Amino acid sequence: xxxxxxxxxxxxxxxxxxxxxxxxxxxxxxxxxxxxxxxxxxxxxxxxxxxxxxxxxxxxxxxxxxxxxxxxxxxxxxxxxxxxxxxxxxxxxxxxxxxxxxxxxxxxxxxxxxxxxxxxxxxxxxxxxxxxxxxxxxx
Numbered sequence: 001x002x003x004x005x006x007x008x009x010x011x012x013x014x015x016x017x018x019x020x021x022x023x024x025x026x027x028x029x030x031x032x033x034x035x036x037x038x039x040x041x042x043x044x045x046x047x048x049x050x051x052x053x054x055x056x057x058x059x060x061x062x063x064x065x066x067x068x069x070x071x072x073x074x075x076x077x078x079x080x081x082x083x084x085x086x087x088x089x090x091x092x093x094x095x096x097x098x099x100x101x102x103x104x105x106x107x108x109x110x111x112x113x114x115x116x117x118x119x120x121x122x123x124x125x126x127x128x129x130x131x132x133x134x135x136x137x138x139x
Contacts, residue, residue, distance in 0.1 A: 003033060005057075010055040068131065069124060079104045079114070079128045082122070085137045087112055102131070112139075
């Protein structure tokens with residue numbers, strides 16, 4: 001995905017609804033980007049955007065390989081172990097450097113962190129709305 005080729009970006013802050021931002025200019029700076037949006041005229045306007053989440057529409061994203069997933073596709077899926085027990089729903093992911101970690105929230109408030117590795121995640125069944133895992137309910 002080339003951010004420079006997307007004329008409209010999506011932004012959200014603190015759980016607010018996503019809003020569109022029109023790209024006016026962009027340049028690479030080190031490992032990041034310096035971006036100019038329409039309606040942001042000065043430094044104080046840019047500083048007001050600090051901490052804002054930036055997203056791209058699904059249509060701008062490249063297709064994933066068979067065993068690759070966008071995090072947004074995993075959030076909300078039910079996590080079920082090999083005994084058929086529901087461990088809860090994925091409510092987020094954590095990037096650790098070694099591997100991603102599923103954050104799973106159960107209805108009773110229990111939170112579990114499951115490594116997103118082949119030894120734990122047996123199958124991601126997006127169409128069925130679930131992830132099958134090798135993970136005990138009491139772990």
